[in-house]
Amino acid sequence: MKLNVLESIMSIKPYEPGKPIDELKREYGIKNIVKLASNENPVGPSPLAVKAIGEHLSTMNRYPDGSAFKLTDKLAEHFGVKHENIVIGNGSDDIIALLAHAFLGSGKEAIMPFPSFLMYEISVKTAGGTPVMVPLNGLEIDLDALADAVTDRTAMIFLTNPNNPTGSHFTTSQFNDFMKKIPSDVMVIVDEAYIEFARDFNIFNSLANPLFDQRVISLRTFSKAYGLAGFRVGYGIMDKEIAEVLHRIRQPFNVNSLAQVAAAAALDDDEFLQKGVKVMQEGVDYLSEELSKMGITTFPTQSNFFLLDVKRDATEVFKSLLKHGIITRSMKSYGFESYLRINAGLPEENRAFIEAFKQVISL
Numbered sequence: 001m002k003l004n005v006l007e008s009i010m011s012i013k014p015y016e017p018g019k020p021i022d023e024l025k026r027e028y029g030i031k032n033i034v035k036l037a038s039n040e041n042p043v044g045p046s047p048l049a050v051k052a053i054g055e056h057l058s059t060m061n062r063y064p065d066g067s068a069f070k071l072t073d074k075l076a077e078h079f080g081v082k083h084e085n086i087v088i089g090n091g092s093d094d095i096i097a098l099l100a101h102a103f104l105g106s107g108k109e110a111i112m113p114f115p116s117f118l119m120y121e122i123s124v125k126t127a128g129g130t131p132v133m134v135p136l137n138g139l140e141i142d143l144d145a146l147a148d149a150v151t152d153r154t155a156m157i158f159l160t161n162p163n164n165p166t167g168s169h170f171t172t173s174q175f176n177d178f179m180k181k182i183p184s185d186v187m188v189i190v191d192e193a194y195i196e197f198a199r200d201f202n203i204f205n206s207l208a209n210p211l212f213d214q215r216v217i218s219l220r221t222f223s224k225a226y227g228l229a230g231f232r233v234g235y236g237i238m239d240k241e242i243a244e245v246l247h248r249i250r251q252p253f254n255v256n257s258l259a260q261v262a263a264a265a266a267l268d269d270d271e272f273l274q275k276g277v278k279v280m281q282e283g284v285d286y287l288s289e290e291l292s293k294m295g296i297t298t299f300p301t302q303s304n305f306f307l308l309d310v311k312r313d314a315t316e317v318f319k320s321l322l323k324h325g326i327i328t329r330s331m332k333s334y335g336f337e338s339y340l341r342i343n344a345g346l347p348e349e350n351r352a353f354i355e356a357f358k359q360v361i362s363l
């Protein structure tokens with residue numbers, strides 16, 4: 001059959017997720033796998049979330065609440081906003097795609113840093129929009145260059161704070177200066193998937209004062225610090241008129257029932273959140289210290305992951321680590337030939353990584 005596919009769709013490189021643990025088990029027959037590739041929470045899901053899921057399993061013959069009322073209510077209370085300002089998605093990926101579909105269809109442009117989270121480009125192209133990629137300045141998002149890239153075709157700008165894959169961040173004063181240059185009809189999407197891990201008190205936090213600017217859309221996720229990546233729950237907090245448009249086009253049951261109860265319970269579990277953040281911050285410190293002792297350059301991060309320069313082909317190092325049962329992420333396809341990205345795991349996982357890494361780089 002001759003497929004009639006838009007060139008923009010054919011130009012999309014499929015998103016490559018971190019290698020799944022079970023796949024490595026099958027390929028290499030290794031039992032103990034350490035996955036430091038997808039910036040997940042190694043501590044597990046919140047026990048309160050697990051309990052809530054157990055209590056709801058028997059209602060799985062019913063469709064989910066399409067409005068995700070209880071979770072929306074909890075988020076509204078948590079951030080001091082109204083229901084009408086919240087859109088919950090099947091991961092924040094879902095909200096990114098909804099924004100692109102709603103506002104870029106007519107060939108409008110979306111500006112984004114590169115490298116950054118790859119789903120922005122994929123969603124923009126899928127929706128028929130044009131991605132405008134603005135290179136980082138070193139490892140930092142170049143806010144001046146992003147602002148300079150705005151034209152009358154620009155509908156939205158993606159910002160990631162802290163950035164994935166670099167772990168870099170921008171401060172409140174940098175953000176405020178940036179916003180002065182942005183037209184009133186351009187949306188600024190601030191993706192804060194990792195903000196819970198940040199240690200710099202000056203980092204810009206768009207939800208410290210939610211809805212302070214109609215142009216700003218805040219994105220958050222339950223996949224990282226809240227430990228619910230498998231459930232796929234993310235949300236956006238935004239001007240009610242923008243939210244109303246997204247509600248028109250989202251799937252009616254885009255967040256499944258168990259995900260809704262798990263996320264609502266996890267939001268209440270501050271003890272778990274703090275514990276996970278501490279484990280990962282300590283893990284980042286341990287890994288960076290051990291790597292610097294070995295003469296490996298690591299880069300500062302405000303997240304639960306960081307980049308390291310292995311000073312040789314990163315994909316070769318990634319492959320050698322797989323044979324030791326360690327899953328990392330090569331940054332070669334992002335243009336960083338010799339960089340790996342790893343996230344902090346549990347202390348024993350971090351030690352296993354260091355041991356395997358020593359062997360791999362001594363070869």
Ligand SMILES: Cc1ncc(COP(=O)(O)O)c(C=O)c1O
Nearest residue numbers: 091092093117164193221223234
């Ligand atoms: C910067 C950033 N935003 C969004 C996401 C997607 O998160 P979710 O699991 O909520 O779709 C990720 C996932 O890796 C990410 O790194």
